[in-house]
Amino acid sequence: MSLDGRHILVTGAASGLGEVIARSLAAKGARLILADIAEEEGRATADSLGAAFVRVDLGDPDSIRACGEAVARLTAGKLHGLINNGAIATGIGGIPYDEIELESWDLVQRVNVRGTWLMVRAMAPLLKASGSGRVVNMASDTALWGAPRLMSYVASKGAVIAMTRSLARELGPDRIGVTAVAPGILTTESTDYVPEARHRQYSEGRAVPGAQSPQDITDVVAFLVEEGALTLTGQVLPVNNGFVFA
Structure with a gap:
């Protein structure tokens, strides 16, 4: 699998899953732009990969607009891939719906839902100009099985799945493919606060039992930003070792 010469933007890339995805894409030859609100950490990650960095606050429309302008300059107006990984998970760990x-709630929807939409809107002209633009939205399998006690996050990722399908139809005529990847709970620093019982529920409930690392996601994401992945547009892939089947 080679991504030589393809300009790809990864949001939420300073650490965690976004950083792992970025490192995988870089190893496959992608020309990366990393975006994150955590500027110092993000620049360090970008420097280690020889990538560009753009600070973005997904809760701020002006920041997203400025990110689009920066990416246009960095890519000479042609972007081949957008990985919408940036998100927040406020409430994961066990908050009932009525608490x-x-x-x-508003913050989670503003960043995870509106931020995803605005990033696509900002990058769509650049994706169209490349002739083979690909958008990969990071969802969550919690939205597929209705995980309890984290409803704001589940609702936001359900919206991301719905937007993926709608965007696939709207952007398809421009040969822009839009897909979603729905991982289960991963073993990263960002899930350290998830209760052990929830980790155990996933580990024991998967068709392939055990923990799931961010590295399990990277090859799927890399394939979805390739030119040959257009026929998968609109699809949601639950990459979770068989905890949920599509």
């Missing part, structure tokens, strides 16, 4: 704070 979710309104501000927390």
Whole structure:
């Protein structure tokens, strides 16, 4: 699998799953732009990969607009892939639906849902100009099985799945493919606070039992930003070792 010469933007790439995805894409020859709100950490990751870095706040439309302008300059107006990985998971760990704070709910939807939409909107002209643009939205299998006690996050990822299907139809005429990847709980620093019982539920409930690492996701994402992945547009891939089947 080679991504030589393909300009790919990865959001939420300073650490965690986004960083692992970025490192995998770089190893396959992609020309990367990393974006994150964590500027110092993001620049360090980008420097280690020989990639460009753009700071972006997914909750701020002006910041996303500026990110689009920066990416246009960095790619000479042609972007081949957008990995919408940036998100927040406020509430994961066990908050019942009737105890979710309104501000927390709104923040999760603003970043995870509106931020994903606005990133696609900002990058769509660049993706179209490349002639083979690909969008990969990072969803979650929690939205496929209805995980309890984290409803704001589940709702946001359900919206990402729905948007993926709608965007696939709207952007398809421009030969832009839009897919979603729905991982299960991964073993990263960002899931350290998830209760052990939930980790055990996943580990024991998978068709292939055991923990799932971010590396399990990377080859799927890399394939979806290839030119040959267009026929999968609109699909949601639950990459979770068989915890949920599509």
